[in-house]
Amino acid sequence: MKRPDPDVVKALAAATLQYPQLFTWLNEWRLLELEALPYSGQNVTVAQGRCQVLSEITRLAKDAPDLAAKPKQAAV
Numbered sequence: 882m883k884r885p886d887p888d889v890v891k892a893l894a895a896a897t898l899q900y901p902q903l904f905t906w907l908n909e910w911r912l913l914e915l916e917a918l919p920y921s922g923q924n925v926t927v928a929q930g931r932c933q934v935l936s937e938i939t940r941l942a943k944d945a946p947d948l949a950a951k952p953k954q955a956a957v
Contacts, residue, residue: 894945
């Protein structure tokens with residue numbers, strides 16, 4: 882996954898804290914895609930890719946408040 886900029890992480894953190902239903906919707910969509918994966922016909926690769934992307938975005942949305950709260954580390 883492409884690493885998001887700190888500003889994007891802060892925006893996602895604010896969105897998921899202010900609108901928790903956004904995270905709920907993403908997680909439900911991810912679960913629906915995972916449940917449908919064994920039944921995907923000819924496009925198994927596309928379905929797997931969709932599940933992977935949704936899992937990564939959901940994980941980022943879940944972790945964004947903690948990531949945004951961490952202070953920036955100085956470059957050495």
